[in-house]
Amino acid sequence: MPTVSRRTVLGTLxxxxxxxxxxxxxxxxxxxxxxxxxxxxxxxxxxxVGCRGCVARCREANALPEDVKLxxxxxxxxxxxxxxxxxxxxxxxGDGPGDAYVKAQCMHCADPACxxxxxxxxxxxxxxxxxAYDVDxxVGCRYCQVACPFNVPRFQWSSATxxxxxxxxxxxxxxxxxxxxxxxxCPRDAVVFGTRAELRAEAHRRLDAEPGRYRGGVxxxxxxxxxxxxxxxxxxxxxLGLPALGPEPVPALGETIxxxxxQGFVAPVAxxxxxxxxxxxxxxxxxxxxxxx
Amino acid sequence: xAHASVAPVAGPLLTRGTKLALALAASASVLVSIRLFAxxxxxxxxxxxxxxGLWKPLNxxxxxxxGAGALGLALVAHVANRGRHHPLVRSAVLTGAITYxxxxxxxxxxxxxxxxxxxxxxxxxxxxxxxxxxxALCVVAYCAVLWLEVLPVLLxxxxxxxxxxxxxxxxxxxxxxRMFPFLLALAIVLPFMHQxxxxxxxxxxPTKLHPLWYTGWLPTLFLLSCLSMGFGxxxxxxxxxxxxxxxxxxxxxxxxxxxxxxxxxxxxxxxRVGDLAASGALRHVTGWRGVLFLVELGLFTYPAVRVLxxxxxxxxxxxxxxxxxxxxxxxxxxxxxxxxxxTPGMGWSYFPSLAEIVFSVGLAAAGVxxxxxxxxxxxxxxGVARAAERRPEAERLRAHA
Numbered sequence: 001m002p003t004v005s006r007r008t009v010l011g012t013l014x015x016x017x018x019x020x021x022x023x024x025x026x027x028x029x030x031x032x033x034x035x036x037x038x039x040x041x042x043x044x045x046x047x048x049v050g051c052r053g054c055v056a057r058c059r060e061a062n063a064l065p066e067d068v069k070l071x072x073x074x075x076x077x078x079x080x081x082x083x084x085x086x087x088x089x090x091x092x093x094g095d096g097p098g099d100a101y102v103k104a105q106c107m108h109c110a111d112p113a114c115x116x117x118x119x120x121x122x123x124x125x126x127x128x129x130x131x132a133y134d135v136d137x138x139v140g141c142r143y144c145q146v147a148c149p150f151n152v153p154r155f156q157w158s159s160a161t162x163x164x165x166x167x168x169x170x171x172x173x174x175x176x177x178x179x180x181x182x183x184x185x186c187p188r189d190a191v192v193f194g195t196r197a198e199l200r201a202e203a204h205r206r207l208d209a210e211p212g213r214y215r216g217g218v219x220x221x222x223x224x225x226x227x228x229x230x231x232x233x234x235x236x237x238x239x240l241g242l243p244a245l246g247p248e249p250v251p252a253l254g255e256t257i258x259x260x261x262x263q264g265f266v267a268p269v270a271x272x273x274x275x276x277x278x279x280x281x282x283x284x285x286x287x288x289x290x291x292x293x
Numbered sequence: 294x295a296h297a298s299v300a301p302v303a304g305p306l307l308t309r310g311t312k313l314a315l316a317l318a319a320s321a322s323v324l325v326s327i328r329l330f331a332x333x334x335x336x337x338x339x340x341x342x343x344x345x346g347l348w349k350p351l352n353x354x355x356x357x358x359x360g361a362g363a364l365g366l367a368l369v370a371h372v373a374n375r376g377r378h379h380p381l382v383r384s385a386v387l388t389g390a391i392t393y394x395x396x397x398x399x400x401x402x403x404x405x406x407x408x409x410x411x412x413x414x415x416x417x418x419x420x421x422x423x424x425x426x427x428x429a430l431c432v433v434a435y436c437a438v439l440w441l442e443v444l445p446v447l448l449x450x451x452x453x454x455x456x457x458x459x460x461x462x463x464x465x466x467x468x469x470x471r472m473f474p475f476l477l478a479l480a481i482v483l484p485f486m487h488q489x490x491x492x493x494x495x496x497x498x499p500t501k502l503h504p505l506w507y508t509g510w511l512p513t514l515f516l517l518s519c520l521s522m523g524f525g526x527x528x529x530x531x532x533x534x535x536x537x538x539x540x541x542x543x544x545x546x547x548x549x550x551x552x553x554x555x556x557x558x559x560x561x562x563x564x565r566v567g568d569l570a571a572s573g574a575l576r577h578v579t580g581w582r583g584v585l586f587l588v589e590l591g592l593f594t595y596p597a598v599r600v601l602x603x604x605x606x607x608x609x610x611x612x613x614x615x616x617x618x619x620x621x622x623x624x625x626x627x628x629x630x631x632x633x634x635x636t637p638g639m640g641w642s643y644f645p646s647l648a649e650i651v652f653s654v655g656l657a658a659a660g661v662x663x664x665x666x667x668x669x670x671x672x673x674x675x676g677v678a679r680a681a682e683r684r685p686e687a688e689r690l691r692a693h694a
Contacts, residue, residue: 082341113497116423116497117423117424119413119419119420119423119425119426119429120412120419120420120426138409139404139405139406139407139409139410140404140407140409141403141404141405142405143423143425145341145342146494146497146498146637147497149498149499149501151342151638151641154341155333155341155405157332157333157334157337158331158334158335159332160329160330160331162332162333162405162406241638241639243500243638250497250499251422251497253496253499253509254424254493254496254497255422257509258424258427261489261512268482271478271485272478272482273478274478275474275477276474276477276478278372279371279474279477279478282371282374283371286376
C-alpha cells in the first residue's frame with residue numbers, strides 16, 4: 001500500500017497543532033487606553049442616599065416604560081435589577097448600618113469585552129468613548145451578556161423582535177447639550193457626568209479632602225483597562241458588586257491568543273496548502289481517486 | 294483500495310423508529326413556532342445571567358463534537374493515508390454533515406434576531422476581532438464542505454440513470470473528484486479553526502469561568518476533545534448501524550481508531566492537568582466543581598487506558614462501551630465550560646426548561662431519522678462485502694499489525 005512518509009504526516013499535524021494551540025506570548029495587540037475627553041460618570045456611593053431619582057429620570061430620558069410589580073396587591077414601579085426596561089438601578093449592599101447604596105449601569109469600558117466579541121459590531125465604541133448599540137446590526141446572539149464582567153447588557157426575552165438594552169450615557173441628548181439624565185437628577189452630587197479628565201480630578205479631590213471617608217482609591221481608573229464610569233466607596237468594591245479586575249482589559253488574553261493563531265491568516269492558509277498537497281500526493285500515489293471520498 | 298460500501302441498506306423508510314423520531318421533531322417545531330411569536334423567554338429558562346443555556350453546549354458544541362468524526366477520519370484516512378479506514382469515511386462524513394446542519398438550525402432558533410443573520414454575508418459589517426464571527430463563518434463554510442463531500446454518493450447513483458440526471462452527474466462528479474484534495478484540506482482546516490474557537494469563546498469571560506476551566510489552552514483542549522469524542526462517535530455509530538442492520542464489519546478498524554482516540558485523550562488529560570499544575574490552579578479542586586473536574590478526567594482516562602489492551606479493543610461490546618465513555622467525556626468537558634463551571638455572579642441560576650430539552654431531543658431525533666433514511670437509500674455504509682472481497686483487506690490488516 002502506498003504511504004506517505006511518517007515524517008510528512010507528523011510535519012503536517014505539527015503545523016496543525018501550532019494553528020490550534022499555544023497561548024503564545026502576545027504579539028502586538030494594540031492597547032486601547034481611555035482618553036481624557038471620553039465622557040463618563042463618577043458615582044460616589046458615600047453620598048448616595050438611595051432616592052432613586054436617577055432611576056426615574058433615566059426612564060424618562062430614554063422613554064422606557066415603567067417596570068410595575070405588584071407588592072401585596074399594590075402596584076409599584078420597582079425594578080429589582082437592571083432589566084429589559086431599566087438602564088440604571090440603585091441597590092443596597094446589605095441591611096446593616098455600614099451598608100451603602102450602589103448604582104449600576106453600563107461601565108463604558110475603554111476596551112470592552114462586549115465590543116470585542118460582537119460579531120457585526122452592534123455594540124461598538126462610539127463617540128467620546130461611549131459603548132453604543134446599533135440594533136440594526138444585532139443578531140441577538142447574546143455573547144455580549146456572556147462576556148460582560150458587569151452583567152450589564154440585558155435582553156428582551158419576551159419579545160419576538162428582541163434587542164439588547166443598556167445604558168448609552170444618554171448619547172441621544174448630547175446634541176441638545178445635555179449629559180446623562182441620571183447625573184442631572186442627583187441632588188447630592190453622588191452621580192456626576194463629565195469628561196474622564198474632569199471626573200478623575202473630582203474623584204481625587206474628594207479622596208484628598210476626606211481620605212478617611214473612602215477606601216481603595218478610584219474604581220475604574222485602571223480596572224479592566226479603565227472604565228468610563230468611576231466609583232468611590234467606603235466599602236470594598238467587591239461589596240458593591242464590582243468584579244475584582246486587574247489592569248488588563250477583559251478581552252486582552254482572548255484576543256492575544258486568537259490574534260496569535262490567526263496572525264495575517266498565515267497559519268490557516270499554510271495548513272490548508274500542506275493538507276491539500278499531502279492529500280493530492282496520497283491520491284496520486286494510490287492511483288486516482290475514483291473511490292473518494 | 295476497494296471501497297467496501299456498495300449497496301444502500303434499503304428497506305422501508307417509515308418504521309416505528311423513524312415515526313417516533315418524526316413525532317419528536319414535530320413537537321420541536323411546534324416549540325419553535327411558539328418561540329417565533331412570543332420570544333425566547335416563552336419556551337426557555339434563559340436569563341440575563343445565563344444568556345446561553347442547554348442548546349449551546351448540547352445542540353452546537355456536543356452535536357458537532359460527535360460530527361467531528363468526519364475530521365478525525367479525514368486525518369486518518371486521507372492525510373495519514375491509512376486507506377483501510379475508507380469503509381468508515383462515508384458514514385462519518387454524513388454524520389458530520391447532519392450534526393453541523395442541526396447545530397446551525399439550533400443557532401438560528403437561538404438567535405434573538407435571526408432575520409438579521411444576512412449581515413454575516415457582508416464583509417464590511419464584520420467585526421474581525423470577534424471569535425464568534427469566526428466560529429459562525431467557519432461553521433457555515435464547513436457545513437457546505439461536508440454536504441459537498443456527501444454529494445458524490447448521490448451523484449454516483451445518478452450517473453447510471455438515463456437523461457438529464459445522468460448527464461449532470463457525469464459532468465459534476467469528475468470535477469468534484471478533482472476538487473477533492475482542496476475540499477479535504479478545507480474539511481480539516483475549518484473544523485480546526487472553529488472547534489478550537491468554540492473553546493476560545495470563553496477566554497472572553499475570565500471572571501465567570503471557574504479557574505479549573507479558565508486557561509489559555511481552552512482552544513487546544515476543545516480541539517483535542519472534539520477529536521477524541523469524534524473518534525468515539527465513529528465507533529459508536531458503526532457499532533449501532535452494525536447491530537441495527539446486521540452488516541458485516543471489521544472490528545479491528547474501529548479498534549485501531551480507538552488507539553488514536555486513546556492517544557488524544559491522554560494528550561487532553563496531560564495538557565489539562567499539566568497546565569493546571571503549572572498555573573497553580575489545581576488547588577481549586579474542591580467542592581462540587583472539583584468533583585465535576587475529577588469525573589471529567591476519569592471519563593477521559595478510563596476508556597483510553599482500557600483500549601490499550603488489544604483483547605479489550607477487539608471485543609465489540611467492550612469497545613462500544615469505551616467509545617461511549619469517550620463521547621461522554623468530551624461532552625462533559627464541553628458542558629462544564631459552557632454551563633457547569635460558568636458563574637455569571639450572585640443570584641443567577643439556570644436549569645433548562647422542559648421545552649428546551651424537548652427541542653434538543655427533537656433535533657437529535659430528526660438527525661437520526663435523516664441518517665437512517667439516507668443510509669437506506671444511498672451507498673453510505675460499508676459491510677455488505679462478501680467474504681471473498683474481505684480477504685485481501687484482512688491480509689493488509691495483518692501486514693500492518
